[in-house]
Amino acid sequence: MKSLAELSKLRDEAIKKVDIRKERVGTRIVVGMATCGIAAGARPVLTALMDEAQKRGLGDVTITQTGCIGVCRLEPLIEVYKEGEEKVTYVELTEEKARRIIAEHIVNGSIVKEFTIGAVE
Amino acid sequence: MTKNYLTEENFAKLHEVIESHKDMQGPLMPILHEAQHIFGAIPLEVQKTISEKMNVPLAEIYGVVTFYSQFTLEPKGEYLISICLGTACYVRGAQQLIDKVVEMTGVGVGKTSLDGKYSIEATRCIGACGLAPVLTVNEDVYGRLVVADIPGIIQKYNG
Amino acid sequence: MDFYRAHVLVCGGTGCVSSGSLTIEEMFNQALKERSLDKEVKVVRTGCFGLCEAGPICIVYPEGSFYSRVEQKDVERIVDEHLLKGRIVKDLLFVDKAADVTEIETSINNVTFYKKQKRVVLQNCGVINPEVIEEYIAFDGYQALGKALTQMKPEDVINEIKRSGLRGRGGGGFPTGLKWEFTRKSKGDIKYVACNADEGDPGAFMDRSVLEGDPHAVIEAMALAAYAIGAEKGYVYIRAEYPIAVKRLGIAIAQAKEMGLLGERIFDTDFNFDMEIRLGAGAFVCGEETALIASIEGERGMPRPKPPFPAEKGIFGKPTVINNVETYASVPQIILKGADWFTSFGTEKSPGTKVFALGGKINNTGLVEIPMGTSLREVIYDIGGGIPNDRQFKAVQTGGPSGGCLTVDHLDTPIDFDTLTALGSMMGSGGMIVVDDTNCMVDFARFFLDFTVDESCGKCVPCREGTKRMLEILERITSGTGTMADLDQLEELAYTIKDSSLCGLGQTAPNPVLSTLKYFKDEYLAHVVDKKCPAGMCQDLLSIVILDEGCIGCTACKRVCPVDAISGEVKQQHVIDQAICIKCGACIPKCPKKVIVKQ
Numbered sequence A: 001m002k003s004l005a006e007l008s009k010l011r012d013e014a015i016k017k018v019d020i021r022k023e024r025v026g027t028r029i030v031v032g033m034a035t036c037g038i039a040a041g042a043r044p045v046l047t048a049l050m051d052e053a054q055k056r057g058l059g060d061v062t063i064t065q066t067g068c069i070g071v072c073r074l075e076p077l078i079e080v081y082k083e084g085e086e087k088v089t090y091v092e093l094t095e096e097k098a099r100r101i102i103a104e105h106i107v108n109g110s111i112v113k114e115f116t117i118g119a120v121e
Numbered sequence B: 001m002t003k004n005y006l007t008e009e010n011f012a013k014l015h016e017v018i019e020s021h022k023d024m025q026g027p028l029m030p031i032l033h034e035a036q037h038i039f040g041a042i043p044l045e046v047q048k049t050i051s052e053k054m055n056v057p058l059a060e061i062y063g064v065v066t067f068y069s070q071f072t073l074e075p076k077g078e079y080l081i082s083i084c085l086g087t088a089c090y091v092r093g094a095q096q097l098i099d100k101v102v103e104m105t106g107v108g109v110g111k112t113s114l115d116g117k118y119s120i121e122a123t124r125c126i127g128a129c130g131l132a133p134v135l136t137v138n139e140d141v142y143g144r145l146v147v148a149d150i151p152g153i154i155q156k157y158n159g
Numbered sequence C: 001m002d003f004y005r006a007h008v009l010v011c012g013g014t015g016c017v018s019s020g021s022l023t024i025e026e027m028f029n030q031a032l033k034e035r036s037l038d039k040e041v042k043v044v045r046t047g048c049f050g051l052c053e054a055g056p057i058c059i060v061y062p063e064g065s066f067y068s069r070v071e072q073k074d075v076e077r078i079v080d081e082h083l084l085k086g087r088i089v090k091d092l093l094f095v096d097k098a099a100d101v102t103e104i105e106t107s108i109n110n111v112t113f114y115k116k117q118k119r120v121v122l123q124n125c126g127v128i129n130p131e132v133i134e135e136y137i138a139f140d141g142y143q144a145l146g147k148a149l150t151q152m153k154p155e156d157v158i159n160e161i162k163r164s165g166l167r168g169r170g171g172g173g174f175p176t177g178l179k180w181e182f183t184r185k186s187k188g189d190i191k192y193v194a195c196n197a198d199e200g201d202p203g204a205f206m207d208r209s210v211l212e213g214d215p216h217a218v219i220e221a222m223a224l225a226a227y228a229i230g231a232e233k234g235y236v237y238i239r240a241e242y243p244i245a246v247k248r249l250g251i252a253i254a255q256a257k258e259m260g261l262l263g264e265r266i267f268d269t270d271f272n273f274d275m276e277i278r279l280g281a282g283a284f285v286c287g288e289e290t291a292l293i294a295s296i297e298g299e300r301g302m303p304r305p306k307p308p309f310p311a312e313k314g315i316f317g318k319p320t321v322i323n324n325v326e327t328y329a330s331v332p333q334i335i336l337k338g339a340d341w342f343t344s345f346g347t348e349k350s351p352g353t354k355v356f357a358l359g360g361k362i363n364n365t366g367l368v369e370i371p372m373g374t375s376l377r378e379v380i381y382d383i384g385g386g387i388p389n390d391r392q393f394k395a396v397q398t399g400g401p402s403g404g405c406l407t408v409d410h411l412d413t414p415i416d417f418d419t420l421t422a423l424g425s426m427m428g429s430g431g432m433i434v435v436d437d438t439n440c441m442v443d444f445a446r447f448f449l450d451f452t453v454d455e456s457c458g459k460c461v462p463c464r465e466g467t468k469r470m471l472e473i474l475e476r477i478t479s480g481t482g483t484m485a486d487l488d489q490l491e492e493l494a495y496t497i498k499d500s501s502l503c504g505l506g507q508t509a510p511n512p513v514l515s516t517l518k519y520f521k522d523e524y525l526a527h528v529v530d531k532k533c534p535a536g537m538c539q540d541l542l543s544i545v546i547l548d549e550g551c552i553g554c555t556a557c558k559r560v561c562p563v564d565a566i567s568g569e570v571k572q573q574h575v576i577d578q579a580i581c582i583k584c585g586a587c588i589p590k591c592p593k594k595v596i597v598k599q
Helices: A004-021 A035-040 A042-055 A095-107 B008-020 B028-039 B044-054 B058-067 B087-091 B094-105 B147-158 C014-018 C021-034 C072-085 C133-138 C143-151 C154-164 C176-185 C206-213 C215-229 C243-258 C289-296 C325-337 C339-343 C376-383 C417-422 C441-455 C461-478 C484-500 C504-508 C511-519 C521-530 C556-560
Strands: A027-032 A061-066 A078-081 A088-090 B079-084 B118-123 B135-137 B140-142 C006-011 C041-046 C058-061 C065-067 C192-197 C233-238 C274-279 C320-324 C353-360 C366-371 C393-398 C404-407 C431-436 C544-546 C596-598
Touching: A004 C006, A004 C133, A004 C143, A027 A035, A027 A042, A035 A042, A042 A061, A042 A095, A061 C072, A078 A095, A088 A095, B008 B028, B008 B044, B028 B044, B028 B058, B028 C274, B044 B058, B079 B094, B087 B094, B087 C353, B087 C431, B087 C441, B094 B118, B094 B147, B135 B147, C006 C014, C006 C021, C006 C072, C014 C021, C014 C206, C014 C243, C021 C041, C021 C058, C021 C072, C058 C072, C065 C072, C133 C215, C133 C243, C143 C215, C143 C325, C154 C176, C154 C215, C154 C325, C154 C339, C176 C215, C176 C320, C192 C206, C192 C215, C192 C289, C192 C325, C206 C215, C206 C243, C206 C325, C206 C353, C215 C233, C215 C243, C215 C320, C215 C325, C233 C243, C233 C289, C243 C274, C289 C320, C320 C325, C325 C339, C325 C353, C353 C376, C353 C393, C366 C376, C376 C393, C393 C441, C404 C511, C441 C461, C441 C504, C441 C511, C441 C521, C461 C484, C461 C504, C461 C521, C484 C504, C484 C511, C484 C521, C511 C521
Parallel strands: A027 A061, B079 B118, C006 C041, C192 C233, C192 C320, C233 C274, C353 C431
Antiparallel strands: A027 A078, A078 A088, B079 B135, B135 B140, C006 C058, C058 C065, C353 C366, C393 C404, C393 C431, C544 C596
16 A cells, blocks of 8 residues: 555445445435336346446445336336435336436436336326 | 374474464464364373473473463363353353253263263353353354253254 | 445344354355346345344345344345345334334334444444455545554654543543553653453453454554554454454455555555464453463463553563554544544543443343443433343443442433442443343352452462452352351452452452442342342242142142152142252243242
């Protein structure tokens, strides 16, 4: 160990891997993973979300899953909870759509309107 | 225990240990720990070897060995039953467990049975106070015990 | 993939390992693999969560769901329901007896046991994997060492510790900063730092938990102490009875060396520091610092008179700083966050927090860390969840065999070093054993004396002979042959031993007797005068009787009695012949009317 800067760099790398255990702040993405969701292909969506979040180093984003959200015909679907914002529900997702949501909504802050439940219904 | 543990192989290991601690400051305790581990005890024969190799009087080594409860002059039995007598276990009834174990095995606390099968020990806190009262048989831990559990536990090792 | 959507934290502290947590961990890994979730969910073995009563403990993040007493059959359910489908398995969650809740709290952060605590020393225990140095670094580990080495002079480090008012957590309560300053000023080319991890108080396990759960904190603190006093070498003297702690500390030292946080020219400065583990061998007296030094040097662990203090003549005759584990674990945060942050908790004379090992007759056995000055009531009833089986709280012993007891009258006493001493007890290392109305206080004192007699090293007469005589008197009293003269002699012996013993072990050994004599004199008198044990614990003073009213003459007791001590006709009152009865108690559970009692 040569300097404080080196240590701090190491810390910033390491913190991404343990961030999940801290008190929750930031964004939460919930994936509907009941039988219907899994059958409709929720698992690749979940994997894509995680992969994208990791690539971009999004430490304050939690990705978690839940049971049936209730609109099985629109699966796979996810809900995005950003601090201080209304919940956004995205439906009929694919891997590519999931990656776009991370890039546009989570990182840049603009909701991908065309995938939301309001636009599809 | 009738098995011979003072083998040449074990003594060779001991020599290696003493050799590797040559440059250490205050090496006696670490060497004794290793010796206890290799032989399962530190009898006089082993103490003599350590004394000669380290050039430390035998009396001094004997004094240290007998001072610490982790070092023993004779090997323990095949199954070491340790009943925790830490405060948390004591107030939750560890003494009754000891009485029952002694009654069932016929071996006193701190003693080894003649056939070398059981040794009974009352140990100080093993730190599993959440499971109090606790006893261990070698590596197995039994917690939240009542006297009625003892026969079942002993049965397991009698076979 | 390094990024996991969920972490399953499995407690790997001694308490949970003893109840099988390592098998649980293995089964989680297996179950996750079978469902191809092992790339998404990570299983982490951590140090002690503190709530040992509820072990084996698993916490699932990000929700923070707190699963307690997890059994092997529960693993598949948690994986299938929670980790696959996202449904928390509510019936396996910890039930918070202390909180007045109708719904089970699903997150660990809301459990009363943790809410009332302030975790400073234990901040990383149960959060990080102690065998991975990066996890410690992620939570600001080694930042304090870096800051001290590159921005502070050794005197600045000492001043910061002095200003924090940190006092030795091993029991004495001596100001840590002063100790460091003395050692720095002592003449000598070679100096040492040592860590006293010979936690011998039966029923105390806070040091073990810190070493198991956050070993790097101790390493970092020892490096800071070494920098402050001008030492290059450290020794950790740790009980051989703590294999898990020894192993994790060994791993941590190796990792720190590999990363250049131990060794030469740390942070590219002139500071070199290396450390070594030395195992204790089962002698309580080695917790006394001069005995500890003798043991490291390879001798019988016997204390010697002070002065000279270790600060002048310590290990191998060189000036040495010796602090205990918990004291060290507070140090890095004081350096990093400042003395003012530390003094914002606790009381004026005893700043900061203290870890207690709560055990005995209490619902939430475990480790608790509270700000100094918290009342006993909060610890026992709010955090500890009260006394099990609706029994009455009788007393709590603090300071183990060196301490004394506090009673129901002291429940609102704020706990710190000075209040406990004033009440005739002491902080000690932080063992806190609760006893209820079924525990006999005379027998309790006898238990501690039995311990000290066993552990007395034999060097000085008052301790070697005096404690033995005290034990004999207590044995007489608990077996019903004690006299009033015995009580006087017991007290006289106690004061003599306190005044004339060589080391802390002997000087404090009479404390359990003195404090029980002070607060529970009536129990002693009951044993001596009435030949009764009010708690019903001392076998020799008990008789088992069938009450005059209620016996229906069913003969159930008569049939089970191994010595035919019970007589009586069918449907008539039965009687136990006290001359024959061996007090085995076999008849008690057989009575359908519950009229057979010990009294």
